[in-house]
Amino acid sequence: MHRLLCALILVSSSAWAVIETYEFSSPDLASRYHQLGQELRCPKCQNQNIADSNAPIARDLRVVLYEQLEAGQTDAQILDFMVARYGQFVRYRPEVDRQTVLLWWSPLLLLVLGGVGVARHFRKKDHHPAQGLTAAERDQVNRLLEDRLP
C-alpha cells in the first residue's frame, strides 16, 4: 500500500505544471509552445520556468508566447523579444557573451585543469621509479637484521 502511494506521488509530480488550455492552430505550434515554455525562465520565481510557474508574470509571458507563436514568429524572434525585456537571465540556455562566457566554459576549464593536475601527478611518479638498494644500504640492512636475529 505504501509503495503504491509513493509511486503515485512520484508519478503525479509531473502534474504540478500549470494547467491552462490554449487552442493552437497546429500541433507543431503546440510542441514549440511547450519547448519554449520549458526554456524560458520566470523572472519572478527564478528557479522555475514559465511553464511551471504560477506567478502572474509567468502567466503573462505564456500569453505572449502563445500570441507570438500564433502570429508566426520564429523561435529566435520570440527569444529576442524576451531577452530585450528581461535580459539573458530569462533564458535557461543564455547566449555566450561577456557575462555568460564563464558560465558556459568554466566546467570545461576546470576539467582541463583537473586533467593537467592528474597527468602531472602520475608523470612525476614515472620519473622517480622505486630504485633498488645500493650495496652500502644492503650491507647496513644485513647488519641490522643480524643484530636482531638469533
Place this chain on the structure above:
Amino acid sequence: MRVKRFIPLAAFALLALLLFKGLSIDPTALPAARLGQPFPDFSQPELLTEEVIGASALQPRPALVNVWATWCYSCRVEHPYLLALAAQGVPIYGLNYKDESEKARQWLSELGDPYRLNITDRDGTVGLDLGVYGAPETYVLGPDGVILHRHVGVLDEAVFERDIRHFFTAPGRVAQASIQEGGE
C-alpha cells in the same frame, strides 16, 4: 618546492573570498535589460483624464516612473514617501500596473496623489515592454528620456538618498557611466 605547500591554503583563501562575496550578493536581483535605452513608447489612457498619452507625455525630466497597483501591499508602504518626494518637487509618473482603474482612482483620492500623471496599464503591456516583473518598481528617467536606473521593491529615503538622489542633483552630469542597477 616550498611554494607548493601553500597551494591548498591559497585555494582555500580564494574559495573563502568567493563564498564571502557570495553572501552579499542578492540572488533575486535581476539585471534590468532596458537600462540605457529610451522609455518604450506606448499609447494608453491616463488614469484620471482618460486622455490617450505616449512616452512624450513624461515631461519634465529627470523623473521617476513608479510601478504600482492597489493589489500591491508594498505600494501602500512606500506611498507616503512618494508623497514626500513629490512635495520636494521630484516629478513622479505612475504606471498603474494590471489594476482596476476605479480602485486606483479611489486609492489616489484617499491616500493622496504623488503622480504628475498615471499610465493606465490594465493588461501589463507597458510593464512587459519595460521588463517589469512585479510591483513596486521604480525607474529613473534621465533628462533625455533614457532609463538610467531601476529599483525593485519599496522605495524609501535610504534607497533614494543612496542610489537615486544624484540623478536629480547633478542633471548635467548624468553620464552613461553612472548607469547602474539597484535592487532589493
